[in-house]
Structure formats: C-alpha cells, structure tokens
Amino acid sequence: MTQEQVHPFIQLINNNWNDTGAWPEFIEAMRLVLPLGKVGAKPGKEISRWVHLPGLCCQAAGGDPESTKEVAAAWLLLFTAAHIIDSVEDGDQADEVSAIGGSGPAINVTNGLFLSAALMLHKFHEKVQKRNLASQISSDFYNTILIMTSGQHRDITNQQPTLEQWWRVAEAKSGSFFSLACRSGAKIGCQDLDKIKGYSDFGFHLGMMIQILDDLEDLASIINHEETGLTVGFEKSLALAYALEVLPEADKGQFMERSLAAPREPDIVNGIIDKLNQCGAGLYMLSESERHRNLALRSLEAACPSSPAGEKLSGYLRELSLE
Amino acid sequence: MALAQVVYHISTDKDFALQMRSNPQVALKERGWSLSKEEIAFLLSTLRSSTERTEIRRLVKPLLHRSWR
Numbered sequence: 052m053t054q055e056q057v058h059p060f061i062q063l064i065n066n067n068w069n070d071t072g073a074w075p076e077f078i079e080a081m082r083l084v085l086p087l088g089k090v091g092a093k094p095g096k097e098i099s100r101w102v103h104l105p106g107l108c109c110q111a112a113g114g115d116p117e118s119t120k121e122v123a124a125a126w127l128l129l130f131t132a133a134h135i136i137d138s139v140e141d142g143d144q145a146d147e148v149s150a151i152g153g154s155g156p157a158i159n160v161t162n163g164l165f166l167s168a169a170l171m172l173h174k175f176h177e178k179v180q181k182r183n184l185a186s187q188i189s190s191d192f193y194n195t196i197l198i199m200t201s202g203q204h205r206d207i208t209n210q211q212p213t214l215e216q217w218w219r220v221a222e223a224k225s226g227s228f229f230s231l232a233c234r235s236g237a238k239i240g241c242q243d244l245d246k247i248k249g250y251s252d253f254g255f256h257l258g259m260m261i262q263i264l265d266d267l268e269d270l271a272s273i274i275n276h277e278e279t280g281l282t283v284g285f286e287k288s289l290a291l292a293y294a295l296e297v298l299p300e301a302d303k304g305q306f307m308e309r310s311l312a313a314p315r316e317p318d319i320v321n322g323i324i325d326k327l328n329q330c331g332a333g334l335y336m337l338s339e340s341e342r343h344r345n346l347a348l349r350s351l352e353a354a355c356p357s358s359p360a361g362e363k364l365s366g367y368l369r370e371l372s373l374e
Numbered sequence: 375m376a377l378a379q380v381v382y383h384i385s386t387d388k389d390f391a392l393q394m395r396s397n398p399q400v401a402l403k404e405r406g407w408s409l410s411k412e413e414i415a416f417l418l419s420t421l422r423s424s425t426e427r428t429e430i431r432r433l434v435k436p437l438l439h440r441s442w443r
Contacts, residue, residue: 214378215375267433267434268434270430270434271434274430293378297378297381297382298382324430329385330385331381331382331384331385333428333429333430333432333433334381334385335377335378335381336430337420337427338377338381339377341412341416342377342412342416373433
C-alpha cells in the first residue's frame, strides 16, 4: 500500500456518499472531520483503532470479520458525530469544528454523519441474508444513540454531577457505545447469547476505561494551564465529583470556592491538585480504571478463551491501563 | 460508592490504612463496606508502593504522548 491509499473503511464511506444526492461541498465537510485513514499517516491522523472492534469481536466469536464492515463504518460515522457534537455542546475549540467553519456548520455536518450511519446500516440490511439479524442490529444502534443522547442531555444540563450521576452519564455516553460496537460484531459472528453478552460487557468496560482517560485528559489541560478561568471540564470532572462525595461537609464549601475561582492562576491549580491528591482522587481514578479493566478481561475470557482476535482485544485493555 | 469511601479513608486515615494492610476483610467489615477480591488486591498493592504512583500529575503525564481515540 502507498501513502495515498485510503483506508478501506473510509473508502466504503466515500462510496456510500457518492451514491447519494448530497452536494459535493457538504460531503467534503463530512470527509474533513472523519479520521484521515491514509495508510502510513501520522499517529494523530490514523483511523481510530476502535473501528476494528466489530470485526475483532466477530472474528473472536468465530465469524468472518469482513461481514462486519458496513456495521463498523456506521459505528465510525457515529463515533465521529458524537465527538463533533460533544465538542460543540461543551464549547471546546476542537480543530475539526474550526476546520468546517464553527459550531453552526458542525451541527449540520453532525446531522449528515448520523444519517450517513443510518444509510450504512441500510447497506448492511441489503447485503445480509439474515434480515432479522440486520433489523436487530439497526434497532440496537438507534436505541443506543438514544441512550447516548440521554446521557449527553444529562451531562449538559447538570452543571455539577454527583459521583453517582457522573458514572450514570459515563455508562450512557461511552460504556453503551463501545458495548454496541462489540455486541454488533459478536452478533454477526455467532448466535450464542452468552458469548454475545461477554463481548457486549467487554465493550462496556472498555468504554468506561476510555471515559476515565477522557476525563483525565481534561484535567491534564487544566494542570498544564492550557485552560484558564472557570472551565466546564473541571466542574464536571470525575476527580471533583469524587472529592465532593467523600470530603467532610466542613471541607466541601472551601474546596468548591477555591476550585471554581476564576481566573485560575497556576498556584490555585497546584493547590487544587494537592487537595485532590490528599483525598485520594488519583488513587480512586486508578482503582476504577483497574476495576473496569478486570471486568473487561473477565468478560472477554468467558466469551473467548483464546484466539488471535481475542489477544488483540485484550491488548487494547493493556494499552489503556493507567498502571 | 464503597470504593470511593474506602479510597478516601485509606488516603486520610493512617490507622485504617494500617488495618487494611494487616487484615482488609475485618477493616472493611467493621465499617460495613464490601469490595471484590480484585479491588482489595489492587488497593493493597498501592499501599505497598510509593504514593507517587497514584498522584494525578503522574497519571496525566503519559496521556500527552498517546491517543486513545
């Protein structure tokens, strides 16, 4: 393969767009926000590794990974749409949003990506002989999108989640979405309900690990002083939700006042991080990440005792480990 | 939310942390908390290691060099 060859998943999406009547500039805008997918591209521009989850779970369950490509492409389109809409709703200044002209065009592009995912699922429906399976998978996708959207609604309307609420939102936004990728692949690969549940649970816990990492990334921006002033990222962080859950009442008010003070000068940030370390926020995030890693591994081992595809899936857990 | 409470007490109460090291089952039972074997094993491993391992700055540092998206 040469540098200019486009990744097969992106090619599939391109072909699907070319079959529609959408205007070229709109297709170009949707293409711009997708992972680039050129073989040999820089790491930040590589196609998301998570697009391989349906194929790997299908293969590990005994099926042909090739038969999952439309479902995997639909999932990638949704993954991209969720990332863009999350950036717009959170007011982040994501490169992809700027590249297509700001939040207005980004919302429109997100609509296009959602509908492109639906069209891709339709392609899968046309291809497979087991129409019942295709209907089940489409229905599972739409239900999961509604769950994710519910989680996002709670996230953007609740300024300061409790620890319990933080976990419910993470389950809805990330756990359910990664569970969908793995469950869909396993359903295409086998009919064993226990195995399908194993891959579904694996994906759920993988998604939870990713959400913890995503939260830590927001914290990293604050620590590195990339973010100034009062940021939504910290107000809604797992570390703050934990601290407010465990700190004695007398300490909470003072900590909140300091945490939400603006502008956030470096010495204030250092004081907040010291307080979080003292109350065990780092240990808590590490423990939760490890807990989900163990649960994911256990689910995977129950579904797939040993196989090369299963090895790749467990490799993802090692890569995401904070240890 | 038992894990959160246990982590907080390990981090702020030296007597509880000592009791967790010597007899975790009793330490948890006395306070009415329950954790899985894996959770207990992980917490004990952190108690035996340097506190730097769980500091937020150390946790976020490797994130700058990798992508999980």
